[in-house]
Amino acid sequence: MLTHFLRLALLTLSLLLPAQFAQAQPTDIPARIAAMGEANLRELTSIVTDLAATGDPAVVPVLTALGGGNLYLDETSGRIVIQGRSAITDPLTGEEVDLGAGADLSRIRVNNSLRRDIASALAGMTLMSDNPATRFSAAQGFLAKPDPINIPLLDEAIAAETDSNVLRLMQAARAVTILSDSEAGIEDRRAAVPGVVAGAGRNAITILTGALANAPDELRPTIEAALAGLEQSRAVWSALQNVWFGVSLGSVLLLAAIGLAITFGVMGVINMAHGEMVMLGAYTTFLVQLVIRQSFPGLLDYSLLIALPVAFLVTGAIGVGIERGIIRWLYGRPLETLLATWGLSLILQQTVRSIFGPTNQMVIAPTWMSGSTDFFGLAITYNRFWIVIFALIVFFMLLLILNRTPLGLQMRAVTQNRRMASSMGIRTPFVDAMTFGLGSGIAGLAGVALTQIDNISPNLGQNYIIDSFMVVVFGGVGNLWGTFVGALTLGIANKFLEPYAGAVLGKILILVLIILFIQRRPRGLFALKGRAVEQ
């Protein structure tokens, strides 16, 4: 008996609590909604006005449901519910309601004048809201469900609107409404077409195609012309989008290949462990972030910037070590160098696998690199954007080093004629070591960038090494611009082939095309010119 009483008390309390915390006029809203069940049309009108007057966003679903004919009264329990597409929900909380077996739903009927009232009440609460985001989503709602009843409201809202984005959307919603209103004049509807094209953005094609289906014959040519124009501009934009994706892929290739191009150009050495330098750069970034997260959490947003010099120095030092330890002994035997560095890459991969495990590691993106922006309809993610910028910076820095520093001068001299350079007093072994260190360091920088778009795993380098070779072979040796053009060309070509051939077939096609290209120009796009028979 006592427990029963307690339970009842608790139940009452729990029912009362939310009501007490509700906004203005606490008990009013549920009571008014409950009253809807038995109200006649005039009473309903006054309830709607009252509900709208509360200004509480919670009543918006109720009013929308009432206007749309989705608000029901359960005759058995007397509850007011919303009949959604899949479930029956409570009008205020939005939670699913189980009415049990004895439920007897009857729709709460409205007439046109009441619907107009509801629409204007809703518009007052949403279209006229102080918050631009609310207005924006309201306009989106009108765009998605055009109803001629709303035109006066939209006109009113358009007149009062100050935000240009919202205004464009509202005008589009108005145009769509007129276009789809079969009772409006043909001239009005025709005049509405440009409005749809201008304002509805990516949805314009769907809206116009839908309108075309039940448009009268006089209207068809206008809509078809607008559709053709839209299709054309969509083709241009998708081409631009492909170019952007291609540039993004190309900049990754550039980062991965540019170090390879330097070592290959200066020393004639194909460094098969180059991919592993990229991988080590990525793991360095991971470690730097780990240390920062544990010791200096305030710097977490800058961990990538801190990782850049660290990765450059670590991989650069390893590169110098490799050059002094292995490659130095194999000069003049490029094919053997290729094998030895391959062996080295196996060892480096397995070392990393034993230390960090074969699973992928995570590097958290700093806030300024996450998210994306809409650039005239091009979706541009910030991490891709920054990688493109970063690749360009690295490229031009390297160009500067090669063309404006003594080391660069010596490197170019050794590339062009090793013996002559040596005779002129250039310490070629030192230049070799520095070149290899520089190339490896840049691979490390590429690794830092790749943490943002790829998984950090021991196999990271393997995924890029063949592509990097292709870039170097395609672009030609001894000229950084060759690598630059090669990387961007391959990136863009890849992304343009993908929609037609699929990702895998596209890649195969690129490989075949490069193999054919090499037949025409065995030394790549930008080959160093010399007079020797063998270079």
Next chain:
Amino acid sequence: MLTQALLRALDKKAVWVIGIFLAVAILVPMANLLIPPGQFGHVPTYMVSLFGKYLSYAMLALALDLVWGYCGILSLGHGAFFALGGYAMGMYLMRQIGSRGVYGNPVLPDFMVFLNWKELPWYWLGFDNFWFAMAMVVVVPGLLAFVFGFFAFRSRVTGVYLSIMTQAMTFALLLAFFRNDMGFGGNNGLTDFKDILGAPVQAQTTRVALFAATAVALALSVLVCSMIVNSKLGKVMIAVRDAESRTRFIGYRVEYVKLFAFTVSAIMAGIAGALYVPQVGIINPGEFEPGNSIEVVIWAAVGGRGTLVGPIIGAIAVNLGKSWFTTAFPEFWLFALGALFIFVTLFLPKGIVGLWQQIFERRRKTPAPPSPSQSADVERGKDPASFSNPQPRPAE
């Protein structure tokens, strides 16, 4: 003319090698079939299959050595020819399954039924015939090598460029064979074989017969290679390896010499692949992995390139090591393999055979000063690749 070539080919070493493998082809099957298990001298069947696999690897390494060791072309794509030969054999074996597959379709292999294919693609036609399949084992890798080599050598793609291109070739094939709609079983490849020439693949006698066939094929390959290497053409090949431009200026068509070596080598690799597949029971796109092809190079390098025995010894030794390592210390195998790459290139440029020759010759010739011809020979043999790609040495 042919007998002359044969006689020239059969120098002492080649005779020994061919003799050994022919003896192996007879003795090992006898040791397996005639000596009962448990008794001394019995060779267990799994051992026979394992060594059959090694012998097909040895044949692949020998094929690579013909182009690398004798012609100076470092191919990083020989695994592709091997796999293509293997796929041709696999297609024949798939067709032999008939209606015994899981879906019981008499014509279509299981994976095609699974993909809802209605009829056999055109390139599968004819593979139910053993001899057609065997012809394809030779033709497909040979044709690919011929076309690839024709374009590459004609436009004088040499050295590391050629190596990278061959690697790109096998990588492209890897990607292609992974695709399900290529009609080669996609990721899973071809497997679940039942019969070869009417005999069940898993049976002891079949396995032993396959081993004997591999040993004989290897002996024949040694014979063919020996004939080529000891002919005038072989001398030109070595000349191309050591001084390509000089050979061209003397008047030889270097590209045709290279093309010949490359095509013959690809065909040998294809046959090796065809012998490999029924012994391991599966062929999948993994065989196209660029890493596999590079591993073949290290087999040849470990044994000693530019010799006919070296690659065979290297392939068997490295694979024995691999089998032992991957069971005893699985996580250290890649360390060992990587170290092997570095060690061999740095300290053993002539491989095991070269080391043995060096020790042997030093012991025999210590008192007498080396004659000029010999020193020239040593000089040249020391680093054959450098002459085809002379990189100016840093002045040190």
